[in-house]
Amino acid sequence: MPQQTEIEYGPLPGSNSAERPSYRVVLFDRNGRVHSITPLLVTEDASAKMSACRMANGLSAELWDGLRYIDRYDGTE
Numbered sequence: 001m002p003q004q005t006e007i008e009y010g011p012l013p014g015s016n017s018a019e020r021p022s023y024r025v026v027l028f029d030r031n032g033r034v035h036s037i038t039p040l041l042v043t044e045d046a047s048a049k050m051s052a053c054r055m056a057n058g059l060s061a062e063l064w065d066g067l068r069y070i071d072r073y074d075g076t077e
Helices: 045-056
Strands: 025-026 034-039 060-065 068-073
Touching: 025 045, 025 068, 045 060
Parallel strands: none
Antiparallel strands: 025 034, 025 060, 060 068
16 A cells, blocks of 8 residues: 655745735726736735725725735725
8 A cells, every 4th residue: 555645835925924925906897807916015905995995986896815815905995
């Protein structure tokens, strides 16, 4: 019988769980297509949320930290 090896699990690629946050805002056009992706140089969720809300400016936007989904702004907020 083949010997089983232990698999080591770590953070998902792009999650930066041990590093500083890697925030980005994804803006969508009125047809729901990606308009732009902008990195944010902030260190906490609250600051990232304020920046994303301001950036939405009538468009829909999503806020991400690596692979972690944080929030969505529908463009009317």
